Amino acid sequence: MATPEIAVNCLQKLLNFNDINIQAVVTQPDRPCGRGKKLTAPPVKDFALAHNIEVFQTESIKNDENLKEQLRELKPDFFITFAFGQLLTQEVLDIPKIATINLHASLLPEYRGANPIQRAIYDGKTETGITTMLTVLALDAGDICIQEKITITPDMTDKELMDIISDKAPFIMYPTIKQLYNKILTPQKQDESKVTIAKKFKKEDAVLDWTKTAHQLHNHVRSMTTWPCACSNINNVNVKILKTSVMDEAFSAQYGEIVKISKEGIAVATAEGLLLIKELKPEGKPKMDAYAWTNGAKLKIGDSFN
Numbered sequence: 331m332a333t334p335e336i337a338v339n340c341l342q343k344l345l346n347f348n349d350i351n352i353q354a355v356v357t358q359p360d361r362p363c364g365r366g367k368k369l370t371a372p373p374v375k376d377f378a379l380a381h382n383i384e385v386f387q388t389e390s391i392k393n394d395e396n397l398k399e400q401l402r403e404l405k406p407d408f409f410i411t412f413a414f415g416q417l418l419t420q421e422v423l424d425i426p427k428i429a430t431i432n433l434h435a436s437l438l439p440e441y442r443g444a445n446p447i448q449r450a451i452y453d454g455k456t457e458t459g460i461t462t463m464l465t466v467l468a469l470d471a472g473d474i475c476i477q478e479k480i481t482i483t484p485d486m487t488d489k490e491l492m493d494i495i496s497d498k499a500p501f502i503m504y505p506t507i508k509q510l511y512n513k514i515l516t517p518q519k520q521d522e523s524k525v526t527i528a529k530k531f532k533k534e535d536a537v538l539d540w541t542k543t544a545h546q547l548h549n550h551v552r553s554m555t556t557w558p559c560a561c562s563n564i565n566n567v568n569v570k571i572l573k574t575s576v577m578d579e580a581f582s583a584q585y586g587e588i589v590k591i592s593k594e595g596i597a598v599a600t601a602e603g604l605l606l607i608k609e610l611k612p613e614g615k616p617k618m619d620a621y622a623w624t625n626g627a628k629l630k631i632g633d634s635f636n
Contacts, residue, residue, distance in 0.1 A: 331356040331391075331414040335373040336496045340412055340433065343500030345381060350507065353404045354384040356391065358415055392419050401425050408507060411465060412499065420467060429510055430465040433503055435495050437461060437477055439520040441528040442470035447495065448488045449528040452553035454545065456482050460495055462506040464517050473517030475506045485575070487552045531558060538562045540586035540635060544576045544603030559611075562586070562635040567627070569635075572617055573609035586635040595620040598635055 332341065332355070344350055355378040363370035378385045386401075388394040402425055409430040411418070423430050436446035437459040450458040459479040464472040480494055509515035536558040538547055551560040551574045560571045574595075581589045583599035590597035595608040611617040612627070623629075 331411045332374045333358045333372045333415050334413050336492050337412040338373050338377045339496040340499040347504055356386045359387045359389055391416050391422055431506055432463050432465045433499055434461045434470055439525040441526055443528040444530040446528040447491050448553045451488055452549055454549045458482055460498055460502055462502055473519055475517050476502050478502050487555045489555050533558045536561045541601050544600045544605045547600055547605045548574050548576050564635045568613045570611040571607055575606045577604040577606050579604055588631050588633050591624050593621050
């Protein structure tokens with residue numbers, strides 16, 4: 331049970347294990363996508379159909395009695411969920427013979443919820459990971475099966491971390507399935523005193539707050555390259571900020587003020603340090619090198635982002 335691109339690699343790799351039989355995929359319905367609002371299938375559906383795997387689509391597995399009956403007829407040992415996007419009921423959890431296993435993109439109990447990858451980067455974490463767990467009705471609260479740590483490097487973006495997690499996912503899911511099937515794995519309770527929640531970003535969260543430090547703003551930018559994309563306004567133009575770095579230099583300027591313009595980019599004052607904007611996307615234009623944009627936009631030292 332999965333929907334987005336990040337889950338495709340896990341499905342693909344699990345197909346390569348000869349001792350696992352994937353009977354079907356359950357995913358979300360096709361949705362309008364892009365400027366033309368063309369009806370688009372979930373990435374997991376496209377992959378499954380290309381590999382002759384039966385696909386079920388539903389708006390709500392909770393209320394889809396026909397689907398639940400079809401799943402019972404399959405007599406599965408396991409359900410596997412990875413970014414499925416729907417809550418399961420106890421009735422659904424009771425269908426597989428052994429368990430429903432969820433793959434979550436954090437080191438639980440840290441970052442339960444919808445946005446663990448982006449939140450870990452936004453918060454400046456240097457380490458995260460992936461967890462397989464037994465699914466229960468409470469949000470990401472099930473017993474932990476296997477965990478693997480992942481280092482977050484200083485310039486790693488949310489897309490890069492998603493790719494790493496996608497690559498590692500099948501190699502933590504496979505031993506979880508095998509060890510639970512062979513009854514040689516004892517899942518461990520989560521420490522409820524260490525729970526944190528990864529709330530989903532909203533579009534308004536994209537706006538940069540220049541009263542924060544350069545390191546905080548750099549984390550903000552790299553955590554949102556997929557969506558909603560960090561942004562700021564200068565000279566009445568909304569600009570998406572795509573790539574940055576931190577300059578630990580002394581300066582005398584107001585928050586958001588341009589201190590330096592060079593071929594490296596646009597250096598902007600923050601509460602502590604300078605944020606060097608390297609790549610951006612002005613409203614209505616393609617993404618471009620920040621320095622190249624300054625000429626056409628006629629930016630100068632002293633202009634301010636806000």
